Amino acid sequence: MLPSHLYAQYTPPLRGPLLVTGTFGELRSDHFHGGLDFRAAVGTPVYAVREGFVSRIKITGGGYGQAIYIDHPDGKRSVYGHLEVLAPELLDTIRSLQYARETFEVDLSLGAEDFPVTAGQRIGGVGNRGFSFGPHLHFEIRESATDAPLNPLSLGFTIPDTRTPQLRELKLYEFTEEGEPGATRIFNLLEKELPDTIRVRSDRVGFALKAFDRQNVMPNWNGIYGARILVDSVPVFSFTYDRIPYEKTEYLNALTDYVEWKRNKSWYYLLFARVPEAMFWKSVPDGSGTGVIRLPGNNPVAISAVVRDYAGNESIARFIVQRDRSSVSSAAPATPPDLPFQYFLPQGEASVIDTGGLRLELGEDALYAPLRFRYVRLVDESAGYLSDTHQLQDEETPLHGSGKLTLQPRAPIPERLRDKVYIGRCGKDGKFSSVGGEWLPDGGMMTRIKGFGDFAMLLDTLPPRIRIERFGTDLRRAAGFSLLIDNDEGGGLTYRGTVDDKWVLMEYDAKSGRLSHTFEGKLIAAGSSHRFELTVSDSRGNEARFERTFRR
Incomplete structure (x- = not known):
C-alpha cells in the first residue's frame, strides 16, 4: 500500500463516478484479475493518473486489445487496456509503424523523451477491444522494476463502499489420513443452512467460502479483497490481495476448489493452502498457518470465517466444529472409492509416463497434490485421426504451468501431409482444438499442454x-x-x-x-x-x- 502522502499525486483515469465491475484479485480462469475494471461508454476519455512517460503501446487482437503503459517517477507503472481510441500523437506513431511493418499487431517500447505526459492528460478513450465482453476500462498499477500488479485501490481513488461482502456458501472438507481433502459438505448461508455445530469424523478439516463483494452504486458481484479463518479466536489462515506477481497468478488453481470451477463454474475461496508456494501474499509472517484445522479429541472448537473488502467492511460466519466418529447420521458422506489408475505421480517431483505411443513429462512443480493418474488409450481410425486418442486423467485435475506431451502416429505420415498435422484436445462438444505440435526426429510430434484431457494427432486440410x-x-x-x-x-x-x-x-x-x-x-x-x-x-x-x- 502506498504511503498516504502519495495518494494525492494520483488522479482517477476517468472523470465522474468510478463504476467498478471487476476488482483486483478477482477469480478468473487460470489467473487472478490484475487490475480494476471501470464501466464506461465507448469513447469516454481516459486520462493519465500521474505524470510520467508512455513506456509501451501494445496492439493485439486478443488480450487487452489496445493498451497504453505509463511509467511514473515513484517506480510505479499504470496500464490502460481495451482502449478504442488513442491520443492523436500516439495513434499517428502506431499507424506509421503498422504500415511500415505491414502488420496490425504492434508491441512498441518507448523512452522517457518520446511521449512525456502530465497528470490528467488525455491519452485515449474507453473501448471494448481484445478479450473484453462489454465496454470498460481495464486499469492496472504495477511495480516498474518487477511488473508485478498492485491493488489500484491503494492509490486512494474515491469509490463509495459501505456494503458488506455477501457470504453465499460454506464448504467443509474432511481430510483423509494421507492429508488429502476427502468427504465434503456444502451449507447455504443465504438460506441459513449452517448449523450451530457441525459434527465430523476426521480429526482434520478445512473450509472454503463462496463470497462476493459489491460497491454502493453497482449491481455487479465482484471478487473479495481478503479473508481469514480463526479457531477459538486464533487466526490459522488469512490472505489479502495487495500484490499478485504474474509468476504466482496461476496458483489461483491451488487456492480455489478447482473441481467446482470446472464442473459448475462456481468459485470457492479455500481457507487453507495445499502447497506453501501458493501463499504469495505472505512476504512477512502474520501469525496464521496453512488453514488445516486439527480437532483436539472430541472437544468442540469455535470457528469464525471472515471476509472483508478493501474499504474494511466485513462479513462473518460463526459456528462450532466437533469431532464425533460415533455419529453416523450427522457425519459427512463417505469418500467415494478411487477410480482405477495406472500411475502414482508424487507431488514435488518430476514425472515421466512413456507408453510408446505417448510420452508425458511433468516438472516437479506441475502438481498441487500426489496424483493417482488415470490413462486410457482409445483406438480410433476415423478419418483425420492419425493416432489413437489418449485420455490423460481428467479436466478437473489442475496442471500447474505446462507439461510436455509427445504422441506417435499410427503409421508414418507422408511428407506432403506433415505440415497439416497437429495435436488436438477434445472439448465437451466432441470437437478438437489445436494445441500445436512440432515434429521430432523419431517421427513423433511434441507440444506443451496446459491441462489434462483427451488428445490425438489430427489432420487439418480445411482452410479458414x-x-x-x-x-x-x-x-x-x-x-x-x-x-x-x-x-x-x-x-x-x-x-x-x-x-x-x-x-x-x-x-x-x-x-x-x-x-x-x-x-x-x-x-x-x-x-x-x-x-x-x-x-x-x-x-x-x-x-x-x-x-x-x-x-x-
Missing part, C-alpha cells in the same frame, strides 16, 4: 472460412468494411489485405473473428473503384482467399 459482415460494392457512404473469419480447429491465423496491390491495415478482433478496415485519410482514394484482396492462413498452412471490387 471468410464471410462478409459489412462489405457492399458501393462504399461511398461507408466508414469502412469488415469480414468474419472462422477457424474451427483454432491455432494461429495470419492474414494480409491489399487494396490495388498495396497493403492495407486490417484490424483483428480475436473474440469475434472480425477483420475490419476503417477508411482513414487519402490512403484509398474516394471517387473511384478499387480492388480488395485478402489472404488468410491457419497454423497448418491452409489458405483462403477473398476478392472484391468496390467503389469509394
